[in-house]
Amino acid sequence: MSEKDADAYSDWQSHDCACGMPHGPDGGHAAGCDGSELSEDEPRTEDGLLMTPLHALHVELGAKMVEFAGYSMPVQYAMGVLKEHLHTREKAGLFDVSHMGQVILVPRKASASAALEALVPQNIQGLEEGRQRYALLTNDEGGIEDDLMVANKGDHLFVVVNAARKEPDLARLREGLEPGVVVKHVTTRALLALQGPKAEAVLSGIAPELAEMRFMDVRDVVVDGIEIWVSRSGYTGEDGFEMSVPADAAENFARKLLAHEDVAPIGLGARDSLRLEAGLCLYGHDIDAGTSPVEAALSWSIQKIRRADGARSGGFPGADRILRELAESAPRMRVGLKPEGRAPMREGVPLYAAEDGADPVGHITSGGFGPSTGGPVAMGYVPAAMTAPGTVLYGQLRGRRLPVTVTKLPFVAPNFKR
Amino acid sequence: MKYTEEHEWLDIDEDGIVTVGITVHAAEQLGDVVFVELPDAPKTVSKDDEVVVIESVKAASDILAPIDGEIVEVNETIVDDPSKVNDDPEGDAWFFKMQIEDASVLDDFMDEAAYKKFIA
Numbered sequence: 001m002s003e004k005d006a007d008a009y010s011d012w013q014s015h016d017c018a019c020g021m022p023h024g025p026d027g028g029h030a031a032g033c034d035g036s037e038l039s040e041d042e043p044r045t046e047d048g049l050l051m052t053p054l055h056a057l058h059v060e061l062g063a064k065m066v067e068f069a070g071y072s073m074p075v076q077y078a079m080g081v082l083k084e085h086l087h088t089r090e091k092a093g094l095f096d097v098s099h100m101g102q103v104i105l106v107p108r109k110a111s112a113s114a115a116l117e118a119l120v121p122q123n124i125q126g127l128e129e130g131r132q133r134y135a136l137l138t139n140d141e142g143g144i145e146d147d148l149m150v151a152n153k154g155d156h157l158f159v160v161v162n163a164a165r166k167e168p169d170l171a172r173l174r175e176g177l178e179p180g181v182v183v184k185h186v187t188t189r190a191l192l193a194l195q196g197p198k199a200e201a202v203l204s205g206i207a208p209e210l211a212e213m214r215f216m217d218v219r220d221v222v223v224d225g226i227e228i229w230v231s232r233s234g235y236t237g238e239d240g241f242e243m244s245v246p247a248d249a250a251e252n253f254a255r256k257l258l259a260h261e262d263v264a265p266i267g268l269g270a271r272d273s274l275r276l277e278a279g280l281c282l283y284g285h286d287i288d289a290g291t292s293p294v295e296a297a298l299s300w301s302i303q304k305i306r307r308a309d310g311a312r313s314g315g316f317p318g319a320d321r322i323l324r325e326l327a328e329s330a331p332r333m334r335v336g337l338k339p340e341g342r343a344p345m346r347e348g349v350p351l352y353a354a355e356d357g358a359d360p361v362g363h364i365t366s367g368g369f370g371p372s373t374g375g376p377v378a379m380g381y382v383p384a385a386m387t388a389p390g391t392v393l394y395g396q397l398r399g400r401r402l403p404v405t406v407t408k409l410p411f412v413a414p415n416f417k418r
Numbered sequence: 419m420k421y422t423e424e425h426e427w428l429d430i431d432e433d434g435i436v437t438v439g440i441t442v443h444a445a446e447q448l449g450d451v452v453f454v455e456l457p458d459a460p461k462t463v464s465k466d467d468e469v470v471v472i473e474s475v476k477a478a479s480d481i482l483a484p485i486d487g488e489i490v491e492v493n494e495t496i497v498d499d500p501s502k503v504n505d506d507p508e509g510d511a512w513f514f515k516m517q518i519e520d521a522s523v524l525d526d527f528m529d530e531a532a533y534k535k536f537i538a
Contacts, residue, residue, distance in 0.1 A: 081475040082450035269449075269475060341454045342500075344473050369452035369475055396472065
C-alpha cells in the first residue's frame with residue numbers, strides 16, 4: 001500500500017476557516033487580553049508546535065495529533081472521522097478551535113464599527129448589540145484576505161479570525177484602525193465549539209439562559225464563576241455554540257461538557273467534512289487573496305447599504321471590482337459539485353466541459369466523502385455559464401473523466417435556530 | 419501468512435492461489451475507507467503495478483501487486499461496502515486472488531513475527 005497523497009492532511013496543515021465563532025468580553029479586557037503579537041513564550045510541544053489549553057486533554061482522550069497552522073491539533077479521536085461526523089449531526093460534538101485568533105476592537109477616538117467598515121464590505125455599523133455577522137477582509141484587488149466573524153459587544157467589537165491568518169490580519173487591522181481604535185489580540189482564552197442538535201440541551205444544563213439565544217446571537221454567561229463569551233454559531237451547518245473560555249478554566253469546562261452522554265470530542269477531520277457538506281468555505285482552499293466575494297458565492301454577506309446604491313456604498317479595499325461584479329456578475333463562480341459514483345474528488349481535480357474537451361474549465365477546491373450524504377461531495381470554481389444546478393461537467397481522476405453534477409449548496413440542509 | 423512492507427498480507431492455498439488484502443495496521447492508519455476500485459479479473463500483472471485504488475476519509479492510496487502473476491478473482495463486496503475493509507481487513511475484506519507460477523517467491527516476504535517487528 002502506498003500513500004498517494006504525500007500529505008494526507010495537507011488540507012489541514014496550514015489553513016482554517018472562520019465561518020463561526022464567539023465574541024467578546026466585558027469591556028474590561030485587561031484580564032482577557034494583551035496587546036501583544038503571537039507570543040514567543042506560548043507553550044509548545046517537543047516538536048516546537050503550539051499547544052492549545054486543551055492539549056493534555058486531547059492526548060488523554062487518545063487523539064491523533066497533527067500539525068495545523070503551527071499548532072498541535074487533534075485530527076481525530078478513537079471514534080474515527082466518519083463516526084465523529086455522524087455523531088455531530090445526530091447529537092453534539094465538542095471541537096477545540098483555540099488555534100483561531102480572538103481579537104477585540106475597542107473604540108478610543110473613533111467608532112470601531114465605522115473604522116472596520118473601511119476594511120470589510122459588510123455593514124458593521126448596522127450590526128446590533130448582541131449580534132454577530134460573517135465578514136471578509138478584502139484587498140485592493142478585491143480578493144479575500146480572510147473570512148471572519150464580527151460581534152457587537154456594546155462597548156467593543158469581538159472578532160474571530162482564521163488560525164493561519166492571525167498575523168496578517170492583526171497587521172491589517174492595526175494599520176487600518178489604530179490609533180483611533182485599539183486592536184487587542186486575546187491570547188489567554190481558549191475557544192470551544194459545541195455543535196449538533198443536542199448542543200442546546202447540553203448547554204442548558206450548565207447555563208439555562210443560553211437556550212434563549214438565536215442563531216448569530218452573542219452574550220456573556222458566568223459558569224462556576226468563569227466568564228464565558230458565547231455565540232450561537234458554528235462551522236458545521238448544525239445548530240451550536242462557540243465559547244471563549246479563560247485558558248486556565250478551559251479543560252474543566254471541556255470535561256464538564258464531555259461528561260454529558262450526548263457529547264463526544266471531534267477532531268479536525270470531521271470538522272472539515274462537516275463544513276464541506278454545509279457548503280462553507282475553507283480559507284486558503286475555497287477562497288484566497290485572488291478570489292473575490294462574488295466569485296466565491298459570498299455576495300449574500302455584502303449588505304445593500306455597502307453596495308452601489310447604498311448609503312455607505314464602497315469605501316472598502318477592492319470596492320471597484322467587487323461592486324462591479326455585484327452589478328454585472330463574475331466570470332467564474334464557486335459551486336457545489338456532486339461526483340457521480342463513489343470515488344471522492346479532492347482539491348485540485350481539474351474540471352472539463354466535455355468528456356473529450358481539451359482545456360479544463362475549472363477545478364475542485366475542496367472535496368471528499370460526505371458521511372451524511374453517503375457519497376462524494378465537492379466544491380469548485382466553474383465559468384459563470386456553467387453554474388446552473390444540473391449542469392454536468394467532468395472531473396479528471398486517475399486519467400479518466402468522470403461526470404460531476406453542479407449542485408445547489410449546501411449538501412446537507414442547515415439546522416440553525418433562527 | 420506472509421506480509422509485505424506495503425502492509426499487504428498474502429495467504430497461499432494448496433492450489434497456488436494467493437489471497438491478498440491489507441493488514442489491520444494498514445486499515446487503522448488509513449482510517450475509514452469510503453471507496454475501493456478493483457481491477458477486472460482476469461488480469462495479468464507485474465510486481466508493483468498499481469492494481470487497486472483505496473480511498474479513506476483522509477486520502478487516496480494504491481494497493482500494489484505484491485508479485486507477478488494473474489489476478490483471477492476480486493472481492494466485489496468491498497466495492498459495495500468499503501467499510502468492510504475497516505471491520506475485517508484480514509478476513510472477509512480481502513482484495514483479490516492471484517495465481518502464481520512459483521510459490522517460492524513468497525519466501526522473500528515477512529512472516530507474522532517479522533511484520534509485527536516491522537510496524538512496532
